[in-house]
Amino acid sequence: METPVLGLELRCPHLFNTHSCCSSSFSLPAVSVRILTAAATTTTAYTVVESPATVAEEAPRSKRHSNSYLARKSAISEVQRSPDFLSSLQRLARVLKVQDLNVILRDFGISGRWQDLIQLFDWMQKHGKISVSTYSSCIKFVGAKNFSKALEIYQSIPDESTKINVYICNSILSCLVKNGKLDSCIKLFDQMKRDGLKPDVVTYNTLLAGFIKVKNGYPKAMELVGELPHNGIQMDSVMYGTVLAICASNGRCEEAENFIQQMKVEGHSLNIYHYSSLLNSYSWKGDYKKADDLMTEMKSIRLVPNKVMMTTLLKVYIKGGLFDRSRELLSELESAGYAENEMPYCMLMDGLSKAGKLDEAKSIFDDMKGKGVKSDGYANSIMISALCRSKRFEEAKQLSRDSETTYENCDLVMLNTMLCAYCRAGEMESVMRMMKKMDEQAISPDYNTFHILIKYFIKEKLHLLAYQTILDMHSKGHRLEEELCSSLIYHLGKNRAQLEAFSVYNMLRYSKRTICRELHEKILHILIQGNLLRDAYVVVKDNAKMISQPTLKKFGRAFMISGNINLVNDVLKVLHGSGHKIDQVQFEIAISRYISQPDKKELLLQLLQWMPGQGYVVDSSTRNLILKNSHLFGRLLIAEILSKHHIGSRTIIKSRSEPKFRGKR
DNA sequence: TTAGGGTTAG
Known part of the structure; x- marks a missing residue:
């Protein structure tokens, strides 16, 4: 089942295999x-x-x-x-x-x-x-x-009315949300409603909470909020907190402000959660002005900012590029005892490095290390990534080495960061060591791991290994990125691994609705070069309209010369059907091939009969060739068909030379 | 008598 990579195995154990681990x-x-x-x-x-x-x-x-x-x-x-x-x-x-x-x-x-x-x-x-x-x-x-065990318990409830008890339903729905099974949760909720559940404010809030961390969760959450009046449910202070969190995590600061306004109108008092989320919504654009006003307002009603709030304010300042104030605020966090772990330092380091201030980031990093702040290694990861971004690969590599010795148990993100550093620095041995480590710790590679490795293998010209890895990635259900596939297709083609290139093309094509048109053209050249004309025909058949005329011509000629003779007529029809004008050379080659294989007589006759209707006629040399061999096909029949070509050619000449008269008749 | 809310680095 597993695909070996570099002689090791990238183990990808069960993402949700709860049966084996906890039943x-x-x-x-x-x-x-x-x-x-x-x-x-x-x-x-x-x-x-x-x-x-x-x-x-x-x-x-x-x-x-x-x-x-x-x-x-x-x-x-x-x-x-x-x-x-x-x-x-x-x-x-x-x-x-x-x-x-x-x-x-x-x-x-x-x-x-x-x-x-x-x-x-x-x-x-x-x-x-x-x-x-x-x-x-x-x-x-x-x-x-173990959410599946919880579901099992729920399903085992024998009494139908107990199954729609609102407390039990809230409990199971909450457990699905916490396990990131939002879709299943909504489905179950709908089923429960059909079975007679009367959802309450907690039910709705439980579902809404699921949308906080979901990309594009805002519109879906609002759909749910819209259902509330039909069920006679009014938003309470907690639900406002949830909805504000959804606004904040989707960057909807105006909507958050509107909800706050609505709360005030309805007479709800704001608590630290409501203010926190509003503040967080300002962090998207780094709107420190509004953030400062909000802090003032909050203090005026005697709410004391807590650790979360101050950390969120730090995020706003960093996003807004106010690095001096960020440093001041970090000191405040320190003296308040709110900077006992690495998180605020990480935020500032990351912000600085992304703003191109790598050395300032490094100084925060050193400062943090000097103070003995508790770290799980994330700070190291951020520095490694920052160094890689600035192409300081030697330093990144060195810090990765240090991290390996300091932190024995690394998580996937840290492993990926180090893997990336070693790949960029071209340290094959260390790359292998990282993969071994993942394997030993039974950490499944994710999309990033595969991406880093494939890019690295391409760089090192290990194209077949890159191909194997992309197969592995695909089989594990990861999305394939077009740019990476395209680069691999190019390199595989260049190295005469046309079949592998075509396989990558197909994986991409069948996992994505649209792919860029140049890719069809690219794979077509590769297939023609590898004489894989039947595959090339499939590409043309499906995408002819996206392929340039010269490439179609190149394909047509190649197919006429050495493609499967039984498909020659089909190919010509597809080319014509796409609007491509078939040139005489292609007909000439096709017809000579038929003549050399008299058992394909029927195909020749079909072609000759098809041509005049589409505005094609044989040229004189081809005509002579056919006549010379007409005994093979039946002289009378050939003469009859060619006479149509003759009429056809006159019509064509006529229509070309006298177009101006046609309309006047 | 059981259920629900905020921030966070790679």
Whole structure:
């Protein structure tokens, strides 16, 4: 399945292969644990409602420490703490109510006990101790790691009315959005509506949140906002926050301003989220003037800018090219304790280097390193890219080497950056080392990796390797870029790898609606040169109108000389049909070939019969040739057909010489 | 009683 490249394998394991990685066990990589822990901390507000502590608070109101309450409370903590919770569960089954089990379930979710969570859920299902909250919580926690398992749980709900419960639906829709499955999410939402779901403000907000990071998400989000009145839903402060974020991430600052205005009219008060998004919408054009006004307004209502806000302001200043103020603001972030990681430094370095101020970027980089700021290696990546952009490949290569030793575990972007540096510096050995590293760490190459490698292989004149890599890239479903393909097609053609060139052409042609017209012409020359005339015919047939007359002529002649004789008439018809004027030489060659192969008699007769109707006649030398061989084809028939050519030629001469009389008759 | 919102480098 894998295509070997450079003797190594570019492993591309399953992008979404959730079956193999998580269906049986929930062993989590460190990153996921961090994400889940972070997610869990935000949910404590909801979970306290059912936590034992709350039970303790609520219980005294009705009955002070009733026996049953105390029994349930201790049963909950016993199950939570038990090394073999299932057996404790069995023992305490009679004491625990469904809501107690839900408390335990959420506790497992928060503390990352995935295996236990699933086992508990199965147990609850088996014993019929299950409620809407069980499904909702379970889907939320399971979905954070494994959306297909969450979907499975949702699909397994036996009761149709539970399946359209708004809490459960919100939970599963949210899990799809968080997993970047927006399309599936919208489809499921539509299905739920057909099944009878009455979406609420949370449902809509969940879907809208999916459009924040989506390219061109704005119009689609607005479509959804348009649905709100039909469902009797009014936008609340949270939804305004989401919509503003969508505006900001799509560079729609005017629309964001309008929404802010609408909020004010409706009497909503603005919070830090609303201001943050509006500020972010100004970062697109680096509109620092508006950003400064906004900061003033915000402070006037006693909202204190937080880390996010100040970082976003830094982004506005950088985009606006205000580098001195950016440096000042970075110092402010430092003293506020908001620059403890590399991110703001990275932003400034990147901005400076893209503005051609590489040395200033480098000084920020050195400064950051000197201060011992926590870094995951992104800052190094930015510097490497910046050095490459300025064609300082030796320095880029050196920094890549340093990065390799400093950061053992690199992510794909860092690996790509280093790979690019080594490729540009022409370090074949290091290129191979990077690929090996990717392979060992089971990091799948992405579009950029393939692109970098193919460009490099072309540069190093390893054209067949470049070809293999583009095949690999295509088979992994990556989009092919026309310019890269075109360059490879050219080089393959030049090196007499015409079939490979044609294969690249076809991959591009069938994965894109339109390709530039010169490419058809280019591949046609290559195919003609390789005498791959049948393939050339396919290209002409599909794209004749985009190919120049001289190239069509070249193709026609080549085909008449050595193309498949059975296709000669078809080729002539296609050429004529495209508006190309077939010259006498082509007819002469075709006819001589037919004469040399009398078993193709029918084809010759067909051609001769076709010609006069299209305004073609044989010239005198060809005519003589035919007459000389007419015994092979039937003298009478030939004489009859040629007489039509004779009339045809007179008509043609007449029409050429007397056009002015034609209209007057 | 369960669900929803902001910024970020390559």
